[in-house]
Amino acid sequence: MKLNFYWLKKLVSFLLICFFSALSYAQSDYPNRPIKVIVPFGPGSVPESVLRIFTNDFAKRFGQPFIIEHKPGASTNIAAAYVAQAAPDGYTLLMSNLASNALNKWTYKKLSYDPDTFATIGLMGTSAFYIVVRPESPFKSVSDLVNTANKSSESLKYGSLGTGGAAHLITELFRSKAGIKELLHVPYKTGATLDLMAGRLDFMVDASVVNQIKTGQLRALAVATPKRWPSMPEIPTTAEAGLPDVTMQSFIGLSAPAGTPVAVLEKLNKAIRDVASDPENENRILALHAQPMRGTRQEATEFIRQTSEKWRPVVQSLKISMED
Numbered sequence: 001m002k003l004n005f006y007w008l009k010k011l012v013s014f015l016l017i018c019f020f021s022a023l024s025y026a027q028s029d030y031p032n033r034p035i036k037v038i039v040p041f042g043p044g045s046v047p048e049s050v051l052r053i054f055t056n057d058f059a060k061r062f063g064q065p066f067i068i069e070h071k072p073g074a075s076t077n078i079a080a081a082y083v084a085q086a087a088p089d090g091y092t093l094l095m096s097n098l099a100s101n102a103l104n105k106w107t108y109k110k111l112s113y114d115p116d117t118f119a120t121i122g123l124m125g126t127s128a129f130y131i132v133v134r135p136e137s138p139f140k141s142v143s144d145l146v147n148t149a150n151k152s153s154e155s156l157k158y159g160s161l162g163t164g165g166a167a168h169l170i171t172e173l174f175r176s177k178a179g180i181k182e183l184l185h186v187p188y189k190t191g192a193t194l195d196l197m198a199g200r201l202d203f204m205v206d207a208s209v210v211n212q213i214k215t216g217q218l219r220a221l222a223v224a225t226p227k228r229w230p231s232m233p234e235i236p237t238t239a240e241a242g243l244p245d246v247t248m249q250s251f252i253g254l255s256a257p258a259g260t261p262v263a264v265l266e267k268l269n270k271a272i273r274d275v276a277s278d279p280e281n282e283n284r285i286l287a288l289h290a291q292p293m294r295g296t297r298q299e300a301t302e303f304i305r306q307t308s309e310k311w312r313p314v315v316q317s318l319k320i321s322m323e324d
Contacts, residue, residue, distance in 0.1 A: 030090055030264050031064045037254070039095045040079030042072045046208065047252045050125050050290050051095055057275045058268075075165060075322075076100040077111060084113035088259035090268070094118065096253035098166050102308040106315040107164035108322050115308075119260045120301040122272040123253035125290040129170050129207045129224040130235070134197055135216060142221050142241035145203060146178045155184040156202040159192030164320045170224060170248040171205045173314050177243050193218075207250045210289045224248050231289045251307070252290065253300060269297045 037055060039048055048068065055066035071079040080100035086092035094100070096118075105115045131142060139145040149156045160167035168185060175183050186192070186201065193209060195201050197217055205224065212218040213232070220235045224247050228237055238246040254272065256265060275281050276292040285292045295303070 028263070030267060031062050033091065034065045034067055035091050035093060036067050036069050037093045037095055038079045038083050039068055039070050040072060040076035040097060040100060041070070043070055046127060046210070046288055046290065047095065047097065047250070049288050050127075050252045050285055053281055053284050054124050054272060054275050057278075057281065058271055061271055061274075075104060075107075075162065077104060077108070077113070080104075080115070080118075081111075081113040083255070084118065084257055086257050088119075088257040088261075090256060090260050090264035092257065093121070093268075094255045096120070096123065096251065096255045096304070098248075098250045098307070101251075101253075101255060101304050103164070103166060103169065103311055103315070105308065106312050107320045110323075117258040118255040119258055119265055120297055120304060121254035121256055121265050122269040122297055123251050123293040123295060123300045123303060124272055124276065125285050125292050126249040126251045127207050127290045128229045129167070129205055129248045129250070130209055130213065131174070131203060131205050131221045131224065131238070132196070132209050132213065132218040133203045133221060134199060135219050137203070137219065139203065139221060142178075142238070142243070145221060146180060149175075149178075149180045149183065155182045157184045157186055157200075158203050158205070159186045159188050159195060159201045160204070160206070161189070161192060162187050164315070164322050166248060166250060167204065167206045169311055169314055169318075170246070172318055173248075174205060174224075174238070174243065174246045176314075176317070177246050207248075229289070230291060231286055249307075251293075251303070253293075253304075265297060269300075 041048065055068065058066050071082055076097055076099040080094060083092055083094035101115055101118065104111060133139050139148065158171050160171065192204060193212060196204050209218055213220050222238045222241050223229045223232065223235045224238045226237065226239055226247055229235065254268060273294045276294045282292050
């Protein structure tokens with residue numbers, strides 16, 4: 001028996017109404033179960049500490065646990081690919097970061113995920129990179145370092161956590177803008193900072209050396225930011241050293257798989273802005289030597305886009321092309 005076309009249209013309309021009603025209810029009811037936040041680094045990093053300030057507040061705010069799950073490796077690509085392939089329902093999120101969301105699209109030949117398809121939720125904070133030497137180093141300023149690098153018969157050695165990583169790129173930008181002909185890059189998996197303190201490296205540019213600066217184990221020649229960093233205002237900037245283009249800021253935020261409902265993204269973005277605007281939370285973030293951010297999703301998306309575009313010519317000039 002043929003189904004009357006009129007009633008077929010009625011049935012389709014009814015099913016669509018049911019579908020969108022259920023979807024709308026699910027979004028308004030979000031979250032109604034635990035949320036996983038995938039962190040692309042091992043436990044104990046400063047970005048994770050900043051993240052936990054927010055997720056602890058989120059858990060109270062939404063009445064659901066925000067579970068941090070570590071998936072380190074492959075320059076953050078393992079974590080990013082995992083989230084990119086997750087259901088776009090707001091229950092699996094990525095801790096946004098400089099590598100997976102901005103740099104890897106240029107440094108890798110091919111990725112198992114597309115960084116540009118992530119739905120940006122928002123940014124929680126940024127952290128700075130520092131040009132550092134050991135305390136007894138003869139370099140007292142950036143100019144000392146540059147002059148010695150240009151006059152020395154042997155290339156000065158610097159370390160980073162791998163070719164194509166943030167520290168490698170910012171140091172090569174420094175080399176180029178300072179007019180240094182050659183530096184010797186020593187890539188590490190771990191232990192670069194220890195080798196610098198032991199005198200096996202001449203200097204480093206890194207974001208994870210704040211504690212060593214504070215304890216006097218390393219001495220900062222400059223911070224790679226346009227203005228002095230709030231938690232360490234005594235350290236001059238690269239701009240003050242005559243290198244205004246030598247800047248890099250790492251960022252901590254949240255992203256979701258493509259297709260995640262806008263209502264879910266906006267609800268989480270509002271929570272980020274509310275947490276960052278609380279004076280007590282702001283002080284806790286500043287104590288970690290990060291700077292809180294309170295922007296909209298659109299502002300966060302544009303920040304990441306501009307950051308990514310800044311580093312494309314640097315990667316291309318270095319001819320970096322890695323395998324995922």
